[in-house]
Amino acid sequence: MKPRTLFVKPPDPFLQDEFVYQQLAPHYLQAWLTQHDYPSSLLVLYQKPRADGSRPTPRRLGDFHMLLIEHGELVLDQPFDGVVFADYDLIALSVMTPQAEYARWLTACARREAPRARVMMGGSHARYYLEQVVNETGVEACDYVVPHDGWRPLLDVLDARLPRRGRGHVLSHQQDLAEIVLPPTRPVDLMSRYRYEIAGLPAFHTVTALGCPFTCNFCEAGGERTRHFPAAMIDADLAAMAAAHRALGREHYAVMFFDDVGLLNPRQTRALSARVAAHGYSAWRAFTHAYLIVRHGEALLGPFADTGGRRVGIGLETGSQRSLDLINKRNGKQQRVEEHYEAVRIANRLGIAVDGFTMIYPWEDEADLRATDELVEFIVSNPVVGEDHLGRPLKNSVDSTIMVPYQGTRFNELLRQGAVPGVSMADPREQGTLFYKGVDASSGWVYRETVLPRERYLAAQSYRNSLRPSYR
């Protein structure tokens, strides 16, 4: 009998809502196993909110619920029960760093309930925190750890009938994406749970590429080569999402491209726009860069706007030129704050609302904070041409976070070396606090010394976030 795989999506209790976006990796990998004739199911863990909508900090797996999807159909929706693992030979966990704690609980549970099964971990946590994952011991250690693409390593262990290689065996592979011909699975029973809107229409999301051509010093992914999925696969994915929307009775629907840079150049945007329109989407959202908008203008955003592109996400980062220079977004080439203003104006004129992502940095003084306040105030007040599908005026939005120099980033290195005046990091033994969020939904305060006190940065953050419009 062929080995059976259970793809597991750990919970995200720290997100404002668990069912906003599907976690895509298990769905790509499931489609790949189907293509290679291996059976698999999906387990989606989530935390049920209380009657008042709150979600207390989870302390054990028993605090979660689970959805089991077999052959594309929902067969279980109940409180988590580890017995579910007993039917499978490979427990395949897809883990982003904030989910790492739950991945450990799940691994220990799988050891108990399915002692003969192998546990495999892939995802961005294994990629950026490989050392920690490999050094896990006891019941929390995985058998196989996959820091990069999962397609080939999965097939290799299944073809070899799940060989015993000792704990923490690393399988690293970079996939030729031309071979990924099937789109991620989109089980309607699961898709029906996700609630996300773009310009007033229900939306699902996808990606067209992996990696990013930019080099922000705060980002773990800076400089990862951009690799595109085949156009035919994207097309099939757009068709599958549109079919799911229609199966849910939706006449008008939307799609979001979550690529780090989804609108990359005029040629690529034209082709993508044509595909989106061909599949009947009425609205869409993507990410791009201020520099690309200013460089290409309408040639970049025109086809997007003409086919229902109503929102664009841009990492605007800061209104302070000093901070922008330190971020080094364009690998040594200058990026000017004025281009950020200009990018917003261009998008808004074309009927595209901007979601501007900004950060606060530990070296910032009052002048830097004021410069970003001004940028944010400009974004939220700049008028956007047009209305959304509910007849409401389109509005720009903003997001403000405090930068944490995560392990593996250039800022982590620079701040550790004391290369930025006025900032020093807390004891390196507190490195554990440099994980994203975690069970306590906080990355902690990792600095010993900052230019302004923490409270001042928190006040700036809450002021900027208070300017968000009531809808997007």
Ligand code: B12
């Ligand atoms: C879409 C997205 C989201 C969405 C959906 C989440 C999701 N997981 O799909 C939302 C908005 C919810 C989100 C939220 C957050 N995100 Co996010 N997100 C992304 C984004 C842009 C795309 C993810 C994606 O679908 N990729 C496509 C799939 C195919 O790639 P993949 O997941 O890496 O999977 C491949 C491999 O990792 C591997 N693999 C994955 N799982 C498994 C499992 C097994 C068994 C195997 C063998 C292999 C394997 O195989 C896959 C194919 O190669 C990525 C950046 C990126 N380009 O990947 C950031 C990214 C994953 N997010 C990131 C972050 C930081 C966050 C947040 C913490 C942001 C915040 N401050 O709130 C939250 C945390 C949410 C969480 N669940 O933990 C970081 C993660 C860093 C880390 N250390 O984990 C990334 C890498 C961006 C970045 N460069 O900083 N995110």
Ligand code: SF4
């Ligand atoms: S543009 Fe986004 S994904 Fe790319 S390096 Fe900067 S923060 Fe990271």
